[in-house]
Amino acid sequence: MSNKKISPNAHANWQFYLAAGAMAAGCATLIASSILLGCNELATNAGAGKLYSDSASIPHRQVGVVLGCSAKIGQRNNQYFIRRIDAASQLYHAGKVDCLIVSGDNSRHDYDEPADMKQALIEKGVPAEKIVCDYAGLRTLDSIVRAKKVFGQDSFTVISQQFQNERSAYIAQAHNIDLIGFNAAGVHGRVARHTDRREFLARTKMWLDVQFFNTSPKYLGPLETLPIDS
Secondary structure (H helix, E strand, C coil): CCCCCCCHHHHHHHHHHHHHHHHHHHHHHHHHHHHHHHHHHHHHHHHCCCEECCCCCCCCCCEEEEECCCCEECCEECHHHHHHHHHHHHHHHCCCCCEEEEECECCECCECHHHHHHHHHHHCCCCHHHEEEECECCCHHHHHHHHHHCCCCCEEEEEEEHHHHHHHHHHHHHCCCEEEEEEECCCCCHHHHHHHHHHHHHHHHHHHHHHHHCCCCCCCCCCCCCCCCC
16 A cells, blocks of 8 residues: 555545536536526517417418427326317307317328327317318427428417426527417426426527527428318
């Protein structure tokens, strides 16, 4: 075993490096927290004055875009899905939209959000011919931008829970889309808490996509017609 003593200078150097590391970690945490909170505020502000929870007060738009999610979580019905379908059918039957685009993920042959949404809306009494499937709504940005670039709509109503409608409003602003939102009822409990945590990260990605990466939908394509009066 060595009998060498650690010099006072070496000990001081280690203390300095530890303190500097702790300070750097603290600064990084502070910066990350500030970005998360700032992005959250951006989305909230974008939705201010544009979101409605009452079908009687929301203005009429020809087209409503229903944002997709899985119909089930494991073996259980997904309450986010159920409540979005309820909101979309309510809006249609109130005469506040003439046609619904159901926009979701169909990236696997055994997973089809738009088809599930269409079937659920038909069961709620929405005519099949008034429902159009967007099979490439892989995420919120894709659904909102495709509504304009593929379906030719620069003014429409988005239908989802408030947190996603706020994010949609921010994306719409960046793409010169006149968007209003109809808030589906919220969800509570463990699933909702998990979603709330993820939403902070989703809003940061929203900001990066719009402000830094100029992200486009993964898939675009030729202009498609909708069953509405032109």
